[in-house]
Structures are given as structure tokens and as C-alpha cells.
Amino acid sequence: MTKRITAKEAKNAAFETLQRLFAIHPDAHCELEHKSPFELLVATVLSAQTTDVAVNKATPALFAKYPTAEALAKATPLEVEPLISTIGMYRQKSKNIVKLADLLIKRHKGQVPKSLDKLVELPGVGRKTANVVLGVAFGAPEGVVVDTHVMRISQRLGWTKEAEATTIELALCKLLPREVWDRTSHTLIFHGRRICGAVKPQCDRCGVSDVCPSAGRAVEVGRKPGRTR
Numbered sequence: 001m002t003k004r005i006t007a008k009e010a011k012n013a014a015f016e017t018l019q020r021l022f023a024i025h026p027d028a029h030c031e032l033e034h035k036s037p038f039e040l041l042v043a044t045v046l047s048a049q050t051t052d053v054a055v056n057k058a059t060p061a062l063f064a065k066y067p068t069a070e071a072l073a074k075a076t077p078l079e080v081e082p083l084i085s086t087i088g089m090y091r092q093k094s095k096n097i098v099k100l101a102d103l104l105i106k107r108h109k110g111q112v113p114k115s116l117d118k119l120v121e122l123p124g125v126g127r128k129t130a131n132v133v134l135g136v137a138f139g140a141p142e143g144v145v146v147d148t149h150v151m152r153i154s155q156r157l158g159w160t161k162e163a164e165a166t167t168i169e170l171a172l173c174k175l176l177p178r179e180v181w182d183r184t185s186h187t188l189i190f191h192g193r194r195i196c197g198a199v200k201p202q203c204d205r206c207g208v209s210d211v212c213p214s215a216g217r218a219v220e221v222g223r224k225p226g227r228t229r
């Protein structure tokens with residue numbers, strides 16, 4: 001019987017394992033549809049506690065009516081609500097995106113700022129949302145985006161023993177070079193959706209099972225209820 005890799009060995013091999021995951025999921029990308037940094041920022045705010053699929057169904061009509069920060073800042077939350085009413089917490093999100101557009105005009109000349117500090121001052125924008133925008137729109141993330149998939153899989157792969165999103169992010173930033181931070185999130189999310197699911201991980205068809213300390217017993221490791229984005 002082949003000896004199982006230890007968590008320490010798995011952590012040391014993390015970058016190599018990641019390269020293999022890149023090869024397994026070469027198409028990994030942000031699935032929120034957008035045509036500009038502004039659209040990506042709004043779509044990411046809307047994606048809190050819901051799926052990208054649900055957001056992608058609502059945003060074409062939203063962006064057709066309000067394609068820029070200028071246009072959205074002139075709307076009222078009540079006017080926006082019907083366009084996003086299929087998304088969870090749409091009333092609060094309507095308020096957030098109208099206020100966000102207003103602040104983009106007042107503070108940033110209608111443009112999406114390129115710094116995490118400035119982004120997190122906007123309503124509905126936390127560190128994770130800010131890093132999605134910085135990574136996807138500008139190729140300059142200031143951290144690793146840790147959602148429920150990234151959390152679970154980095155734990156299962158033995159890359160971290162941390163249990164909270166913020167401490168997992170710090171651990172991943174320390175472990176992996178900055179150039180791959182953005183791609184790491186998208187790749188682990190794709191791996192989580194396709195192979196390493198929370199409830200039914202398919203270790204028998206996983207391309208990195210030989211370097212995963214949780215292979216064959218994954219449901220016991222890193223299982224997190226709910227979504228963090």
C-alpha cells in the first residue's frame with residue numbers, strides 16, 4: 001500500500017501541486033460576467049451569499065440600464081430593486097450599489113480605485129470583494145481570495161491548519177508567490193466545483209490525490225457549511 005503524504009510534505013510541495021492543478025483546470029477564471037472594472041465591482045458586491053449563476057442572470061438588464069457609475073449614481077435603490085430582485089438580500093444590495101456608484105463619482109472620478117484600502121471603504125465591499133476586483137480587473141491582488149472552496153481545499157491539501165478565512169489568506173500568501181495569487185483562487189474554486197466537493201469529494205478521480213493528505217477521507221477534513229461569498 002502506498003504511504004500517505006504527510007501534511008508537512010504536502011505543504012512543502014504546495015507550489016508544485018498548484019502547478020498540477022493549473023494544468024488540470026487551465027480554464028479556471030472568474031465566472032462573474034462583466035465588461036469593465038465597474039461592472040465587475042458591482043457584480044462581485046451582488047455575489048455575496050449567492051451564486052455567480054444567479055448574478056449573471058440579473059446583471060445584463062442591470063448594466064443595460066446603468067452601464068456606468070454616473071448612470072447608477074443617479075438611480076434610487078427602489079428603481080434598482082426590480083432588476084436584481086432574484087438575488088438574495090436585493091434590497092440591501094440595491095442600496096449598496098447605488099451608494100457605491102455615488103462614492104465612485106465623488107471620490108474617484110467615476111473610476112474603480114486600484115487599491116485595497118480605497119475599495120474597502122465602499123459599501124458592500126470587503127477584503128475578498130476588493131481582491132477579486134484587483135486580481136481580475138487589474139492583475140494586482142493584495143491577497144488571495146478565500147471563499148468556501150478555497151478554504152476547504154487548502155485545508156484538505158494540507159496547505160494550512162487555519163480555520164478562518166482571514167488567517168487562511170495570510171497562510172496562502174506566505175506559502176505562494178504573489179504572481180499566482182489570483183489564479184490560485186480561481187483554480188481552487190474550479191477544483192471544488194468539479195472534483196473536491198464539500199459533501200462528495202471525488203478523490204478516486206482527482207489528479208492530485210497522490211499529494212493530498214486527505215485523499216480517501218476528505219469528508220472529515222475542511223468541511224464548512226454555507227458560503228462565504
Ligand code: SF4
Nearest residue numbers: 196203206209212218
Ligand atoms: S484527493 Fe480528495 S480531498 Fe484531496 S484534493 Fe483531491 S478530491 Fe480533494
